[in-house]
Amino acid sequence: MSPDRMKAGWLPENVYAVVLPSLAAIMVVGGWQYAVTSFQISPVIFPAPLDMAMAAPGIIGDLFHHAGITGGEALLAFVLSCLIGVALALMLTVSDAVFEAFYPNLVVFQIVPKIALAPMFTFWLGIASTSRISYAILISFFPVMLSTMSGLKRADANTLRLCRSVGASKWQTLLHVQIPYALPYFFSGAKVAATMATIGVVTGELISANAGLGFYIIRAQSLGQTPKVFCAIVALCVLGLLVYILPVRAEAMARRWWRGGNG
């Protein structure tokens, strides 16, 4: 919009945006290192950043291997929960009968503490990745469904009147008006789902798996290799971020389409 202001503010604003958070992070990490060293806490109980840094080079290959497995499962779970969430949202929006029948039940279902169901998935579906992916979908489709539904209702009464008046069918209205309106809402749900999908897969791995970062964490912990546990947690953060970037990028693309290139 205003290239002048952006150009003038580019340098200082970006320096602030990078320098300040970095400084804060360095202070926290430094304080952590200092506290662990000065209280002489054993690295088995609570490793310091330097303990982690020393453990990292030897396990980097392992971490990549396990992160790949967790990441693949999380990605698949994320994509499937988006598809399921959107399909349910469309069904609940298009048919009043479906809405009346299922919506209250879905809300009640959402109250169930689903973490408690995680061990059951291993029991039902075994140690294979199907078990973890199913569980991850279970905990991540709901935000997609809910936000897409509210997006599909975003077209106001007069816009819907206009559609009816020009003779639009229910499907045309859905396709040309309601779905585009729902897009930004879908993405906000998808961002939540991306986080939940990763959490779901790792939860499954913590319970039972023979690969993946969750599995790696449990194994390292049982061997008393706490610095490795912490390295795996850092790897999990990075992985979570990578999965999260997917809907963020897709959203940016959709926003460009919404608002036009030169806006």
Added chain:
Amino acid sequence: MSGFISVDTVRKIYRTRKDTIEAVSGASFNVEQGEFVSILGPSGCGKSTLLMMCAGLEGLTSGHINVAGTKVEGPRQSVGIMFQDNTLLPWKTVLENILFPVRIQKKPMEHYRARAEELIEMVGLRGFADKKPHQLSGGMKQRVSICRALVTDPDILLMDEPFSALDAMTRDEMNDALLDISDRYKKTSLFVTHSIREAVYLSDRVLVMTRRPATVVADIRIPFQRPRGRDVGDTAKFNEICAHLRGLIEHERTPGWTGQMARAG
């Protein structure tokens, strides 16, 4: 019982879970072909309801509405509609928004694109065809809405307070634009407004409605020749008509005791 739009003892009762609201009670009037008629009346008296019934978007409890000789029983496609909010689709360009009815009705796009471009020119939006709504001012958005209402060349134009959300100066400009459009396309038009001056300036006739349940209490013919210019608004005759209408409306706003008792009961 003639007239291009003929509204005959129309009654509308909304039934909600809590209560029943009689929005329109025995309204009758005719609009001749090519005539521009405004409806004035207090808020909530049933003006929008009446307009939606003419478009076939709202059912009648009793009575009849005929447009172009046929009874209105469902959404009739040959209607151009404008609302107070512009109802443009934010992801579509100006041209795409205008062509939205064409797209939905699967009419030949090429033919209508030429018409859309002509309309864009007509309302003074040349060079804005590829802009998106967020890049336009409120007045420009309503100009786009007018184009969209006219693109399929409907036989009637229904406008529900289309300029109420605009500032006074933009509103004056929009009134002039609408005058030009109605002189050029001569659409049979129903125009709901709260502004007496706007109604008088634009219309061939002004109808005054009562508070709910609405009926038509006055039907005033506006004698000014077309094409009209802004100077019409300065004439004594114009102000006289406005004062007369204001009197009618104020009379409606202060019902006597009997009216209030009847409503309370």
